[in-house]
Amino acid sequence: MFPCKFDLHNHTVASGHAYSTIEEIAARAGKIGLELVGISDHGPSMPGGPHLYHFGNRLAVPKLIEGVEILFGVEANIISTCGQLDLPPSILGSLDFVAAGLHPATGYEGENKADNTKALICAMENPDLDFIVHPGNPRFPMDVEAVVQAAVRTGVALELNNSSLTICRRGSEGTCFELAKRMAQLGGKVILGSDSHASCNVGNLDAALDLAKRAGLRAEQILNTSRELLEQHLAARRRLKA
Ligand SMILES: [Zn+2]
Numbered sequence: 001m002f003p004c005k006f007d008l009h010n011h012t013v014a015s016g017h018a019y020s021t022i023e024e025i026a027a028r029a030g031k032i033g034l035e036l037v038g039i040s041d042h043g044p045s046m047p048g049g050p051h052l053y054h055f056g057n058r059l060a061v062p063k064l065i066e067g068v069e070i071l072f073g074v075e076a077n078i079i080s081t082c083g084q085l086d087l088p089p090s091i092l093g094s095l096d097f098v099a100a101g102l103h104p105a106t107g108y109e110g111e112n113k114a115d116n117t118k119a120l121i122c123a124m125e126n127p128d129l130d131f132i133v134h135p136g137n138p139r140f141p142m143d144v145e146a147v148v149q150a151a152v153r154t155g156v157a158l159e160l161n162n163s164s165l166t167i168c169r170r171g172s173e174g175t176c177f178e179l180a181k182r183m184a185q186l187g188g189k190v191i192l193g194s195d196s197h198a199s200c201n202v203g204n205l206d207a208a209l210d211l212a213k214r215a216g217l218r219a220e221q222i223l224n225t226s227r228e229l230l231e232q233h234l235a236a237r238r239r240l241k242a
């Protein structure tokens with residue numbers, strides 16, 4: 001049994017191409033029995049994405065909505081091969097969690113596998129970063145072995161993105177499986193994310209969970225299986241920042 005207790009990867013209307021509010025996401029999370037839900041709107045470099053003020057105003061959002069705890073984070077954009085993120089450290093440090101990944105049309109100019117691998121590894125060196133999202137995206141090919149080694153060394157969790165297996169980023173599954181298998185062997189941490197852009201998809205983690213199990217990942221490597229695992233992960237990252 002690998003029951004998932006939370007889903008941190010959810011987008012609100014603030015992302016510019018998503019369709020639900022924080023209240024709708026919280027209500028959906030409560031309805032399907034999640035105790036915790038994350039809000040992870042795109043960083044400001046995403047076309048149509050939120051202004052930095054969106055993140056600066058996060059205290060306007062209650063910590064509990066509809067009985068569901070809210071973690072307010074970001075899905076930042078990695079915008080250079082040096083792993084630079086599109087929010088300043090002062091804001092990154094104020095958020096409950098920081099996820100980041102490579103996205104088209106956000107100013108990232110890496111051109112090949114070597115560039116993408118370097119960008120991901122450099123981003124993982126950033127102590128503000130907690131998770132790398134959808135690293136299996138075929139649009140940004142990377143060296144699986146090097147990325148997994150860096151994730152294990154830095155303690156960053158790699159995401160298995162449910163939408164990459166069901167809705168978008170077609171062709172992700174082979175790399176995701178390879179990556180998950182290697183993480184299972186080396187004892188790294190993964191996080192499952194729905195990447196919901198509409199509240200009906202909040203907590204949809206089945207495809208990612210199935211892939212994780214097939215790859216041999218153990219429950220203690222999958223952060224979603226335990227609130228304590230998540231808290232330990234975030235606390236370890238915060239210590240790095242201190
Ligand atoms: Zn999006």
Ligand SMILES: [Zn+2]
Pocket residue numbers: 075101103133134
């Ligand atoms: Zn993304």
